[in-house]
Amino acid sequence: xxxxxxxxxxxxxxxxxxxxxxxxxxxxxxxxxxxxxxxxxxxxxxxxxxxxxxxxxxxxxxxxxxxxxxxxxxxxxxxxxxxxxxxxxxxxxxxxxxxxxxxxxxxxxxxxxxxxxxxxxxxxxxxxxxxxxxxxxxxxxxxxxxxxxxxxxxxxxxxxxxxxxxxxxxxxxxxxxxxxxxxxxxxxxxxxxxxxxxxxxxxxxxxxxxxxxxxxxxxxxxxxxxxxxxxxxxxxxxxxxxxxxxxxxxxxxxxxx
Amino acid sequence: xxxxxxxxxxxxxxxxxxxxxxxxxxxxxxxxxxxxxxxxxxxxxxxxxxxxxxxxxxxxxxxxxxxxxxxxxxxxxxxxxxxxxxxxxxxxxxxxxxxxxxxxxxxxxxxxxxxxxxxxxxxxxxxxxxxxxxxxxxxxxxxxxxxxxxxxxxxxxxxxxxxxxxxxxxxxxxxxxxxxxxxxxxxxxxxxxxxxxxxxxxxxxxxxxxxxxxxxxxxxxxxxxxxxxxxxxxxxxxxxxxxxxxxxxxxxxxxxxxxxxxxxxxxxxxxxxxxxxxxxxxxxxxxxxxxxxxxxxxxxxxxxxxxxxxxxxxxxxxxxxxxxxxxxxxxxxxxxxxxxxxxxxxxxxxxxxxxxxxxxxxxxxxxxxxxxxxxxxxxxxxxxxxxxxxxxxxxxxxxxxxxxxxxxxxx
Numbered sequence: 064x065x066x067x068x069x070x071x072x073x074x075x076x077x078x079x080x081x082x083x084x085x086x087x088x089x090x091x092x093x094x095x096x097x098x099x100x101x102x103x104x105x106x107x108x109x110x111x112x113x114x115x116x117x118x119x120x121x122x123x124x125x126x127x128x129x130x131x132x133x134x135x136x137x138x139x140x141x142x143x144x145x146x147x148x149x150x151x152x153x154x155x156x157x158x159x160x161x162x163x164x165x166x167x168x169x170x171x172x173x174x175x176x177x178x179x180x181x182x183x184x185x186x187x188x189x190x191x192x193x194x195x196x197x198x199x200x201x202x203x204x205x206x207x208x209x210x211x212x213x214x215x216x217x218x219x220x221x222x223x224x225x226x227x228x229x230x231x232x233x234x235x236x237x238x239x240x241x242x243x244x245x246x247x248x249x250x251x252x253x254x255x256x257x258x259x260x261x262x263x264x265x266x267x268x269x270x271x272x273x274x275x276x277x278x279x280x281x282x283x284x285x286x287x288x289x290x291x292x293x294x295x296x297x298x299x300x301x302x303x304x305x306x307x308x309x310x311x312x313x314x315x316x317x318x319x320x
Numbered sequence: 321x322x323x324x325x326x327x328x329x330x331x332x333x334x335x336x337x338x339x340x341x342x343x344x345x346x347x348x349x350x351x352x353x354x355x356x357x358x359x360x361x362x363x364x365x366x367x368x369x370x371x372x373x374x375x376x377x378x379x380x381x382x383x384x385x386x387x388x389x390x391x392x393x394x395x396x397x398x399x400x401x402x403x404x405x406x407x408x409x410x411x412x413x414x415x416x417x418x419x420x421x422x423x424x425x426x427x428x429x430x431x432x433x434x435x436x437x438x439x440x441x442x443x444x445x446x447x448x449x450x451x452x453x454x455x456x457x458x459x460x461x462x463x464x465x466x467x468x469x470x471x472x473x474x475x476x477x478x479x480x481x482x483x484x485x486x487x488x489x490x491x492x493x494x495x496x497x498x499x500x501x502x503x504x505x506x507x508x509x510x511x512x513x514x515x516x517x518x519x520x521x522x523x524x525x526x527x528x529x530x531x532x533x534x535x536x537x538x539x540x541x542x543x544x545x546x547x548x549x550x551x552x553x554x555x556x557x558x559x560x561x562x563x564x565x566x567x568x569x570x571x572x573x574x575x576x577x578x579x580x581x582x583x584x585x586x587x588x589x590x591x592x593x594x595x596x597x598x599x600x601x602x603x604x605x606x607x608x609x610x611x612x613x614x615x616x617x618x619x620x621x622x623x624x625x626x627x628x629x630x631x632x633x634x635x636x637x638x639x640x641x642x643x644x645x646x647x648x649x650x651x652x653x654x655x656x657x658x659x660x661x662x663x664x665x666x667x668x669x670x671x672x673x674x675x676x677x678x679x680x681x682x683x684x685x686x687x688x689x690x691x692x693x694x695x696x697x698x699x700x701x702x703x704x705x706x707x708x709x710x711x712x713x714x715x716x717x718x719x720x721x722x723x724x725x726x727x728x729x730x731x
Contacts, residue, residue: 130627157633167628171646171726173430180642181632211430226628233632 079106081237081268082127087136089122089292096122097133098292104237104270109263111279111300112272114289115315120272123289124239127270128159141236157185160230164242166222168214168229174201175210178229185233193232200228204258220251224258231262238262240271274319276304288312378459380696381703384685385459388703391521391676400514401524402468404505406475411501413476417483418494425488445717452710518593521676523707529599529677530664530711536603537663538656541610546640548615559611566608571666574601579673598670606663613655617648650726657719661712668708678704 082104089097096119104110112120125131127138129145129152138145140155169177178197182188188196201207204224206217214222223243230238240259244252256278263269263282271278279286279300286303288296288311296309307313333341344354381388390401420436427434443450457466483494510516520528547559566574578601579594586592592600621644629639649656668679676684682700685691 128631130630153633153635156631159631161628161631163624163628163631165622165624167622167624169625169628169643169647171650181634184638184642185633211432229632 080104081106081141082270083137083139084123084127085137085139087123087126087133087138089119089126089131089133096292097126100136100292100294102287102294104268105284107266107268108284109267109269109271109282110285110287111283112270112287112289113274113279113303113315114295115318117291118289119292120289121241122292124161124241124270124272127237127239128156128161130161157233158236160233160235160238162223162226162230162238162240162243164245166214166219166226166246168222168226170214172213173210174206174212174214174217174225177214177225178232181229181233196232197228200231201225203231203261204228205254218251219247220254223247223251223255227255227258227262237268237270240269240273242272244273244275276300276319280304288315290315376699377694377696378699380685380691380694380699382459382461383690384681384688385456385461387522387685388678388681389456389522390524391681393515393520393522393524397515400509404508405468405472407501407505407508409472409476410479411498411505413479414483414494414501415498417480418486418491419483420480421484421486421491445721446714448710448713452707455706516593517595520595522681523678525595525675526664526667526678527711529595529602529667529670530660532599533602533606533663533667534660536599537606537610540603540607542614544607544611545614545618548611549618563608563611566605567612571602571605572669572672574605575669575673577601594673595675598673598675602663602666606659609659610656613652613659614648616655617650617652618644620651621647650723653719653723653726657715661715664711664715665708678707 080103082102084100084102087097087100088095100119100123102110102123112123114120122131126133127140127145133145141158143151143155143158145151145155168174169180172180175194175197178200179188179190179193182193182196183190198207198210201210204227206221206224206228209217209221209225214225217225227243243259244255247255252275256275259269259271259278260282271283273279283300285297286300287294288303288307288309290311296303296307296312298307303312304316307316345351386395386398390398393401424434424436437445453469457469460466483491486494508514509520544559544563547555548563550556550559575598578597582597582600583590583592625643625647626639629643630636634642667677670677671680671683674680682697682704685700686694686697
């Protein structure tokens with residue numbers, strides 16, 4: 064039942080599927096973090112993943128770029144199936160940007176070097192071109208004036224925007240966000256969400272683990288509600304937030320509102 | 321007490337007097353301690369100065385200065401040492417100049433101010449070494465060493481000037497020129513009918529063993545640290561076994577093995593002099609400790625750093641080289657320099673295997689007929705200690721400097 068919904072929604076969103084997750088299981092020792100997850104993401108689709116802590120949201124998106132290895136099922140990104148082949152993994156990681164809760168900027172490099180590192184080292188972009196690209200990305204997240212500073216000299220919101228720019232500099236086809244605003248002070252959440260909304264409106268395919276309902280309402284095509292490693296419910300933001308079918312969803316929403 | 325009188329008193333006091341009142345004489349027991357330690361300090365200082373300038377018989381150092389500096393290096397080959405020193409001075413000058421120029425260019429590109437260090441900064445930075453050189457030179461009976469040292473300074477300054485003005489394209493290869501000059505410095509000593517390593521001695525040999533030990537132990541230690549974290553079980557177990565074996569054995573054991581047993585372990589026909597074998601022993605010993613230090617640094621780098629690198633599509637070795645290692649090494653500079661200071665001082669253990677390094681010269685000098693039985697160890701040992709102190713203290717200061725420099729932008 065749930066599976067059928069997932070597939071039909073994907074085709075509705077844009078026709079072309081860019082991420083296919085089929086029957087994925089993930090174990091940490093005896094603990095099953097993901098139970099038979101099925102999800103198709105269409106091109107230019109924005110999916111928000113919600114759920115209580117420990118429900119497997121982060122694990123799901125970390126499986127998509129192989130920061131975690133899934134134990135069963137298939138994951139296909141842009142026509143490439145994730146396998147143990149390191150070349151496949153590298154190829155998928157080049158096409159997939161990721162933004163972390165803790166920013167994970169490289170503290171020993173300037174903002175500019177943080178952003179140019181991957182284009183220069185992975186794509187062999189010449190230094191000058193990489194720096195031009197980096198400045199464009201910094202313009203996009205509205206902090207070009209911070210290019211020569213070190214991450215430690217920036218506020219949390221600025222750091223997270225640099226992290227977004229760093230991912231974008233690889234010109235990925237898909238962006239994964241792992242609770243991008245959870246480590247931020249409240250007054251800095253908006254600047255990061257603004258950058259993400261702009262990105263969504265530009266047509267980027269995004270999977271966002273977040274509890275920011277305003278963001279979900281503004282740009283999400285679908286909201287995925289997870290609990291105990293399962294997808295409990297999938298639907299439009301309106302459907303999930305205003306008239307959820309499942310009791311677990313209702314309970315969760317009542318707790319975070 | 322009327323407030324007015326108080327302020328009147330305060331106004332008459334100079335800042336120094338006020339500081340002394342607040343810090344040294346704030347109450348009766350503080351004042352008592354100040355007086356006691358003041359007397360002890362003055363008495364100690366007086367005794368020391370009296371010993372240095374009137375009591376100590378520096379003749380033993382003066383007569384044996386060359387022995388302290390170069391051991392039994394053949395006296396008619398000493399020109400080789402000066403030639404080698406000139407090459408080293410040139411190499412250091414060139415490198416300092418070239419790296420200053422690179423740093424200035426990078427700062428200019430980034431639009432940041434760049435302050436070039438002035439001669440005064442160099443004196444502040446290396447005053448212990450300058451002091452030691454002055455002391456050594458005043459012990460000399462001829463002017464030759466002074467002239468030679470001034471010549472070395474001149475060569476160093478000239479090479480620095482050359483390094484500063486190298487065209488940017490050549491500057492990138494300055495390290496290569498420096499490497500060739502350093503190999504030349506070794507060649508000047510040993511090649512073309514020169515003196516083999518086993519004929520070196522004194523402070524010269526101590527410095528050489530220290531530098532060679534550090535340069536060899538660091539990369540080897542790095543390899544073992546990475547090996548210990550390798551995903552290949554065989555590499556991991558080999559590294560762990562090596563590190564734990566070496567750390568479980570006293571350095572003296574390794575030195576004795578290097579001196580007497582290593583030859584049997586090497587393939588027959590291997591030509592390795594005794595000093596070279598001991599350098600190998602020191603390298604193997606230090607590498608194990610460097611490996612543990614680096615491992616500590618690697619563990620201190622958060623996992624998110626690796627993940628961020630991986631998520632960007634960087635291959636594992638680039639994640640290690642560009643993201644994890646720079647942060648890990650910075651974190652362990654103090655521990656690692658501590659290890660290198662130990663290495664420097666531990667070269668004195670070579671006494672027991674009969675190498676004529678700095679400390680050994682002290683015993684040799686005291687067994688010479690004209691000084692035998694005069695109990696002048698209390699002159700030669702402080703002299704040797706001063707040299708070790710200058711070396712160790714300089715390394716320690718440079719480590720702090722490096723830490724600060726690399727700490728730019730740290731959280």
